[in-house]
Amino acid sequence: MRAHGFAGTTRGSRALPVAVLILLALLAGCTSAPEPAGKDHWRPEPGTRWQWQLSGRLDPTVDVPVYDIDGFDHKASAVADLHRRGRKVICYLSTGAWEDFRPDAGKFPASVRGKGNGWEGEYWLDIRRTDILEPLMERRIEMCAEKGFDAVEPDNMDGYRNRTGFPLTAADQLRYNRLVARLAHRHGLAVGLKNDLGQIPELEPDFDFAVNEQCAQYDECEELTPFVKAGKAVFHVEYELPVARFCADSRRLGLSSLLKKYELGVWRQECPKGRARNG
Structure with missing residues (x-):
């Protein structure tokens, strides 16, 4: 203040x-x-090592400075334990899809729930309905802040590129993603842009880091360069490529890359240390 x-x-x-x-x-x-929104929040640097675990019993012993874990599944005590171990902790939330297994699922009216997004129990949200979604998402972000998280990873942030059941446009997505970023900053949390590669040029200034899945598999990793150039980490995972297929490019581009299994349990394979490849 x-x-x-x-x-x-x-x-x-x-x-x-x-x-x-x-x-x-x-x-x-x-x-x-009040200070300007988000003035003093955390901003991870390119190349920051991390662990992403969204299933199974949490293993807090991986020797990395950043953990990304499910915001609903873990208590404040788990976040505090990671902090005692010297970690920053990211709160995973779905902000673009309704999940029928969450404790607040009943607060989402049927009118904002669309087609399935390919994962069991998950359905795209009508992100145009910010009158309904903003207070719901703010409460989720408040939960992360109350538990002591340092940042939010909002998932399903590219509905406009999918068959959601709603006529979503790129402009709708920009408005909604910026809303989510403002809510996180309002509560003192950093926020990452999840996927949504096509809107990185517009959205990079609003976000503090990026989280990406499979940019190497689809030859898209260069599109994340604006975050790295801005001094912001890109937390990246592949599921189907061996590390030998993507780690050299990851080092060249400054990404924080892992090989993970789709269930995002404890197992991880990190890119070995090595010299960046020119190119």
């Missing part, structure tokens, strides 16, 4: 009495205004 300063004023040649100036200065010192 930043207190407003006070400067004494005069009218003509007549100054305010000293006692009045002292009183006003004291009152001004008690007056404060």
Whole structure:
């Protein structure tokens, strides 16, 4: 919080009495205004090592500085334990899809639930309906903040490129993604852009890092360069390519890359250390 300063004023040649100036200065010192949204939140740097675990019993012993874990599945005590081990902790949330297994699932009316997104129990949301979704997503982000997380990974942020059951446009997606970023910053959390490669040029300034799946498999990793050039980490995973197929390019591009299994359990294979390839 930043207190407003006070400067004494005069009218003509007549100054305010000293006692009045002292009183006003004291009152001004008690007056404060919020800092700009997201001013002091965390921003991971390119190449930061990480672990992404969304299933199974949490293993807090992987020796990396960043963990990305499910926000609903873990208590504040798990986040605090990771902090004691020197980790920053990202809160995974789905902000673009309705999940029928979440404790707040009943608060999402049928009118905003669309087609399945390919994962059991998950359905695309009508992101145009911010009148309904904004308070629901803000409560989820508040939950992350209350548990002590450092950042949010909002998932399913590219519905406009999928068959959602709604006529979503690129403009709809930009508005919604920026809304999610503002909500995270409002609660003092960093926020990552998940996938949505086509809108990186517009959205990079709104986000503090990126999370990407399979850019190497689909030959898209170069599109993440704006984040790296801005000094922001790109947390990247592949599922189907061996590390020998993507690690050299990952080092060249400055990505934080892992090989994971689709269930995103404990298992991980990190790119071996090596010299970046010119190209």
